[in-house]
Amino acid sequence: MTATDPLPPGSTIGILGGGQLGRMLALAAARLGMKTHVYCPDALSPAFEVTPHRTVAAYDDEAALAAFAEAVDVVTYEFENVPAQTAEFIAARVPLRPGARALAVSQDRLEEKGFLSDSGVPVAxxxxxxxxxxxxxxxxxxxxxxxxxxxxxxxxxxxxxxxxxxxxxxxxxxxxxxxxxxxxxFIGFDKEISVIAAGNARGEVVSFEPSENVHRDHILKTSTVPAAISAELAAKAADAARRIVGALDYVGVMGIEFFVLPGGEDLLVNEIAPRVHNSGHWTEAVCVTDQFEQHIRAVVNWPLGDVTRTADVVMENLIGYEVDSIVELLGPGIRPHLYGKTEARPGRKMGHINRVGEQTGRK
Amino acid sequence: MTATDPLPPGSTIGILGGGQLGRMLALAAARLGMKTHVYCPDALSPAFEVTPHRTVAAYDDEAALAAFAEAVDVVTYEFENVPAQTAEFIAARVPLRPGARALAVSQDRLEEKGFLSDSGVPVAxxxxxxxxxxxxxxxxxxxxxxxxxxxxxxxxxxxxxxxxxxxxxxxxxxxxxxxxxxxxxFIGFDKEISVIAAGNARGEVVSFEPSENVHRDHILKTSTVPAAISAELAAKAADAARRIVGALDYVGVMGIEFFVLPGGEDLLVNEIAPRVHNSGHWTEAVCVTDQFEQHIRAVVNWPLGDVTRTADVVMENLIGYEVDSIVELLGPGIRPHLYGKTEARPGRKMGHINRVGEQTGRK
Incomplete structure (x- = not known):
């Protein structure tokens, strides 16, 4: 098997991290006929509820990591702060996708800004x-x-x-x-947008349409698609995404956050995350392929999927006790997704809803 | 808690049957923050790969059934041939949805035809x-x-x-x-259609648009939506679905197969299945709520979801060794779903693809 041969259905994908992103990756992997094995130090992790294969161990437990690597065909992760030693230990035993360079770049803001500048992508x-x-x-x-x-x-x-x-x-x-x-x-900006991009080992690069994001208390509250930006600006965002994915020989889905500068003609990259991203949760409701399936496709060397969108959408995070109202929130156009966390706490992301066909007042 | 109080996220849904339908129900339950516990005699069942909670036991193993009932908040099933004694044993301990009457009617063609006739629904x-x-x-x-x-x-x-x-x-x-x-x-007919309908304990009844179904070797091959039928005929199908769901005080999703009679103005009910149905797999690709989520919503006493469709679609079953070509089948508009079965055999349903936005040549 070469690095670009597709893994067959029935393969096992190891996932480092058992939060909601790991959980949604596992659900998407199941739809592709793949098995998943979740590794997380916290025994109550939400992702443990969607697979029978689990390791509860610290990220520096080399015996546990070795057994995990032995049990899986490929490893991915749900968070960019996978310790470098963990990543190296895994990568020496089984393919790690995205690779160590993406982690190194995104774990350090100085590295990240240097990398982005070198790639011809504007930063503050x-x-x-x-x-x-x-x-x-x-x-x-x-x-x-x-x-x-x-x-x-x-x-x-x-x-x-x-x-x-x-x-x-x-x-x-x-x-x-x-x-x-x-x-x-300190950059004044009109709005924040993000692009969920993907690359695979076949050299394909695909990105979803930009979403327009609103934060509340520094936590993402809503992502709206289409974003109220010009086609030219959307093309600039897609171009930046393509440069970043290309420069890293990136395999997987990446979230790229942008500031749109006053006037709406230019943007800066705020940060990148080498993983599926909260601002891409809208894709599961209205795209042929969602960001989670896209990531799994890349990780198992399948062709990237079609990112066509079939409806307008507003994704809204349910934070803390907001989730307690889930039944009342249901209604026309609402597609809910809860993470199965055992305890709501202020600021904790408990789930999200997608408002499909939401009238955004935009073309 | 009354019979119509919603079960909260974190509740556990017991699923009798571990095939692809049980698996897809479990995936949908996870999206609603629910846990699942799968009960199936076959240790290699596909649904066991998407939950850590399992019972491998025969359907007449009363000790296993009792422990299962104790471990869950509500029980549903993926197949209509749940033995009556099993259903009674469960229902004496924990809510069983859909209920025993739906099973009794659908397990016996004579009962079914009598019930349908009595409900004012045309049958051959x-x-x-x-x-x-x-x-x-x-x-x-x-x-x-x-x-x-x-x-x-x-x-x-x-x-x-x-x-x-x-x-x-x-x-x-x-x-x-x-x-x-x-x-x-022996009824001559123009085509076969089906309707996926749902009812809940709140008295809501909702049905998805009819799909047009083509069988090959007596196994469903494709479901196309929209079906090439008149609005009047679609209304007749929806009316029949409403009568059937209403007459059974039905809780859950039901598949109802119809023959469209020559001329396209009338139809007969061929059969009903008290469960999610292969001819409803298209809903996961193009509807706000899919049939699996709809079933889980009914089972946990949540409001039924929005069945709005956002694109045309053709669902195609992957039967037997067809699944081996999955990577080649991917392309624009294709949303794959594989069931994780360990072995392909002729006639075995291994997965399906949805062709989203497929040009059907129809209005």
């Missing part, structure tokens, strides 16, 4: 910050306000601070760990 | 056949050719014989077991 001006002196110099160059971020392990607004004046530099520097940090120019 | 003329004398008398009344069928356990063309002349009566009578049999008039 930024400076690395190893010391308070660096920060003060960077603030002088980029101006205030600016955004100071950790380079690693940030998500949903965690690990970042807005610095409104040079006087706030020391407090912000002290508040964020681990170092180094990165200072980004 | 038929006579019960307990003896060769009965058969000869029935042939004299209904004419030849006619179709002689077992009353129980027939599917995919098994358990039936066409009787072309009275001379064939004895051979046909001897060939079919168990007795009694039923003789049906």
């Amino acid at each position: 001006p930024y400076r690395p910050v190893y010391s308070l002196d660096d920060l003060e110099a960077a603030l002088a160059e980029l101006g205030t306000p600016a955004v100071l971020k950790t380079t690693r392990l940030g998500y949903d607004g965690k690990g970042q601070r807005i610095v409104r004046s040079i006087n706030e530099a020391a407090a912000a520097f002290d508040a964020l760990d681990p170092k180094p940090l990165v200072l980004e120019a | 003329p038929y006579r019960p056949v307990y003896s060769l004398d009965d058969l000869e008398a029935a042939l004299a009344e209904l004419g030849t050719p006619a179709v002689l069928k077992t009353t129980r356990l027939g599917y995919d063309g098994k358990g039936q014989r066409i009787v072309r002349s009275i001379n064939e009566a004895a051979a046909a009578f001897d060939a079919l077991d168990p007795k009694p049999l039923v003789l049906e008039a």
